[in-house]
Amino acid sequence: MMSSLFSVFEPSSGILNLSLNWLSTFLGFLCLPYIYWVAPSRWSFLWGQIMSFLYMEFKLLLGTRYSSLSLFFVSLFGLIVFNNFFGLLPYVFTSSSHLVMTLTLSLPLWLTLMVYGWVNHTEHMFAHLVPQGTPTVLMPFMVVIETISNVIRPGTLAVRLAANMIAGHLLLTLLGGTGVGLGAVLLSFLVFCQILLLILESAVAVIQSYVFAVLSTLYASEVN
Template sequence: MMANLFSSFDPSTNWSTSLNWLSTMIGIIVIPSTFWFIPSRFNILWTKIIMTLHKEFKTLIGPKTKGSTIMFISLFSLIMYNNFLGLFPYIFTSTSHMVMTLTLALPLWLSFMLFGWINNTIHMFAHLVPQGTPPILMPFMVCIETISNVIRPGTLAIRLSANMIAGHLLMTLLGNTGTIMSTYMINILLVVQILLLMLESAVAIIQSYVFAVLSTLYSSEVN
């Protein structure tokens, strides 16, 4: 039995250092080996996904910035890989922790802000006042736009971690009730758990896509 409901998200282990975070690095060891194999259906599918993402991110960023789609595709791949990895039993979900999500969101946001304010200062000031704002509301709009801009890395990080935690907690809650259920109810519980697992698989893809797309939109605003 777990000591509490959130113990499944506890990164601590019996070792002197936490080994659960190594699950984030498994892809670095496993994925490069696929490049030495004969192209399979998986390689062809992944190449098609990458090309589709490249075209979409290129449309969002615009023609000015070249080569930055590689960064956002890598970000999408990293988050989606870790989201899926957390669905396996006894594997730590690193994307459910703010340490991981803020590490991804904060440097991106800081780099966008520094680039925008250093190279496109007038353009960044123009973003603080939306077009068509009445003069009397301009000071309030500047405050609102500044606050919404500052909290962007937090919203990116919280959105990803909260969605990962919510699904895992629901599956944990339902799984813990299985020991006190009848045989008939356990069959229903298994069906519900399978449906939840399918939902979590969709959430793993959607949240990684949302994180990458929002990061792309934030970068397009500073050009």
């Protein structure tokens, strides 16, 4: 039963043994011509306002010296939020619910920040391992704790995003599978619950994208 339940998250459709499910990652590019080449609309204006707000917030977190990185983190937010939203559509593969996708985003970013920080700001990176005001006796333990906390950051970023997307999709799948054989009253109640859960998942799609981008920005600000 569990194998059948989780099979909805497996790449299975394709042509000539080539998986096509991962192409859903690039569905967000379909919205770009509408935003940049069609006459402005309320949706494009709203998206522009959201991007401007995120850019200013990320710029504040990074500082003026590395404010250009804000564009990268805004683009990262856009990529994740498009994947999360398109994954809510029927028959669309949710790539952001797989660790292959989330680790591909978090691990290279974390490695780049670590290499840049240890090469260019070595003293700052060493000082960051011991918080200010730590007693001398606790310093070795704090170094170990901070090192472990730093090493698991890409894993926590990846697992947080994937787990939240999988949890909602699993609940939607479980509730949807119970609709067969129900009466009209129970079926109406089930549809109502599914709609509420879909609204909740839409909010989770935005929140998890925002959390991923903000935490990545905070990790980058610690290196500078």
